[in-house]
Amino acid sequence: MARTTILDLPSELIASVVTHLSDNDIFATRLANRHLERASLSFYGPHFFRKKGFMLTTPSLNVLRHVSEHEELRKDVQHIWFNPDCFTFVTPACGPDDQEMPPDPHDPDSKLLLLSPSDRRRYEAYRECMRDHSSLMRSSGAKLQEILTDVLPKLPRLEVIGMRRSEDHSPWGWARLRDAVGEDPRVLGPLPLGPLHHLSGPTRLFIAIIHSLAATTVKLRRLYTDAIEIDDVDPSLLPQTLLDRACNSIWYLELNSTRAWLARRNGRSDGGYIRNLEPANYGDGLVRLLRATTHLKEIGLQIFPGQTQSYLVAPGYPDPESWRTSYQYICLEKLTRDAPLRHLERVKLEKITTASATLRAFLAPSAHTLRSLKLRDVRLLSSRPPTPAEDADDDETPWTPIFTFLHTSCPALRHLLLYHLLHGTGAVSFRPNTPMLVPPVQTDPTTGLPTSTFGGSDEEEAFARYEHVALQVGDVEGGGRGGGEGDVRAVRDRVAGLVQGHWCVGPYFTYVIDDGVWFTDTSGEEW
Structure with missing residues (x-):
């Protein structure tokens, strides 16, 4: 009985076999033989x-x-x-590092x-x-x-x-x-x-x-x-x-x-x-x-x-x-x-x-x-x-x-x-019981803008209440x-x-x- 190799299979079967290979094996298979390269193209592409x-x-x-x-x-x-x-x-x-050695304007390199x-x-x-x-x-x-x-x-x-x-x-x-x-x-x-x-x-x-x-x-x-x-x-x-x-x-x-x-546009600008x-x-x-x-x-x-x-x-x-x-x-x-x-x-x-x-x-x-x-x-x-x-x-x-x-x-x-x-x-909130609120906003005295107050011992409890935040149906x-x-x-x-x-x-x-x-x-x- 003659020995059958993958090269003897119809192109449709070769394409089916290739679907079960890893990406690296697919690359190796296509490089091994021109017939395999053509037959696997329907999956590879x-x-x-x-x-x-x-x-x-x-x-x-x-x-x-x-x-x-x-x-x-x-x-x-x-x-x-x-x-x-x-x-x-x-x-x-x-x-x-420009801080260690500032660039020389006459020789930047x-x-x-x-x-x-x-x-x-x-x-x-x-x-x-x-x-x-x-x-x-x-x-x-x-x-x-x-x-x-x-x-x-x-x-x-x-x-x-x-x-x-x-x-x-x-x-x-x-x-x-x-x-x-x-x-x-x-x-x-x-x-x-x-x-x-x-x-x-x-x-x-x-x-x-x-x-x-x-x-x-x-x-x-x-x-x-x-x-x-x-x-x-x-x-x-x-x-x-x-x-x-x-x-x-x-x-x-x-x-x-x-x-x-x-x-503003001045000097060099991409416009x-x-x-x-x-x-x-x-x-x-x-x-x-x-x-x-x-x-x-x-x-x-x-x-x-x-x-x-x-x-x-x-x-x-x-x-x-x-x-x-x-x-x-x-x-x-x-x-x-x-x-x-x-x-x-x-x-x-x-x-x-x-x-x-x-x-x-x-x-x-x-x-x-x-x-x-x-x-x-x-x-x-x-x-x-x-x-x-x-x-x-x-x-x-x-x-x-x-x-x-x-x-x-x-x-x-x-x-x-x-x-x-x-x-x-x-x-x-989508729940009647009040969730853990963010601490009161503190204001930066120099800028008048709010500063971050996140963190603290209550964080774990706050982040356990996802149902207050999200609703999906x-x-x-x-x-x-x-x-x-x-x-x-x-x-x-x-x-x-x-x-x-x-x-x-x-x-x-x-x-x-x-x-x-x-x-x-x-x-x-x-x-």
Whole structure:
């Protein structure tokens, strides 16, 4: 009887065998024989290239370019994402210490002679990487835009583009940079100590993506971003007509909008931004973007005040009414008024401060289609500022109209997640017994700002009361996609109980929420 080897098996069986191998064994198998390489391609392509991340460096983007030019692998790419920054700390550990030896203005490289040979090699690798990264991102990502405009149309099944800035994800090339420099390029460094003269890396990446989509026939379905300064982008860089071409096909948008901390343009500047963003212009860029997404079904929106203002501290602390002048408040008010979203099925809002009437008006156009609602760190104020003659408690129930609206006007709602809801001067508890409150805020006498008072012997008890902070009901696994009438009834009944069954209390400790519960993972979805 003749001996049968794997080479004698039909290609379909070889592809099936490969599915049971480890990644390293798959690589070894494909390198062993041309027939095995071809036969395993039907599994290899989707497994390794359906969803792939890249650094914003030329070597990493060259991999993306080569994949887009491969006759078979390019058909498997559905989802690409980018690490928007690279080595965000000021100087790597292998670099010279400016405090020990200030740089010589006439010979800035002279201090490199003090480095050991290994540190000098690492530091040169770091400088080469940053020169390359800067060249790609200069002029609002003009060179990156050219690359993406060439690559994206060659990926016929591409439907998702995003940004990921985390050590939990592995963009192509990060390990080589780590080995060359001695530090992880994905690690986030400290926030800048002063204003910048250019838009952030994620913002310039966003501009490049939008321009590339507008210049091609790619029909993107999902787009998710890191923190972008969309309101600070000069409107001439992202005009409405360009946004319409790029974003008209999008069904799902996850956006973190933040306010930039920019210096006036003087001397060398990358430009591309509004010189002084006034409150009257808050939300303008966000409105233009949302107006372009005419087929939007799902939105995840976070509005952050910027690096110089905490979302937990009122701009005019201790006056809670000063929230009405905040970036988040004005942005959502303008978005609700000027860009109503009428077909949403899933809504996720985070770190937003608004009035009760504004949140209701934001949700109302999609009331009959809304199936999933997630709210985290959302602060509601009463729909109008209280007058001195009114009881102080009148401003302490801004969530009642929202829970009433969800109960009476959202017949399809089957998944609800509420986490750390807030009111003007504190938080909302879903249990009648008062949770452990944060100690009274102390004020720094030199700045007038609140100082941290967290910690102490009562922390353990405080963090054991998670049920005060979070509420989840309905189609938990599907996030509102699946579920049935049972989930609809469960949500309706629970929301009915919330109308009278929530308590406005002072500030209290928050908890770490499971990212798998909050974030929408698109990695397992087929199109």
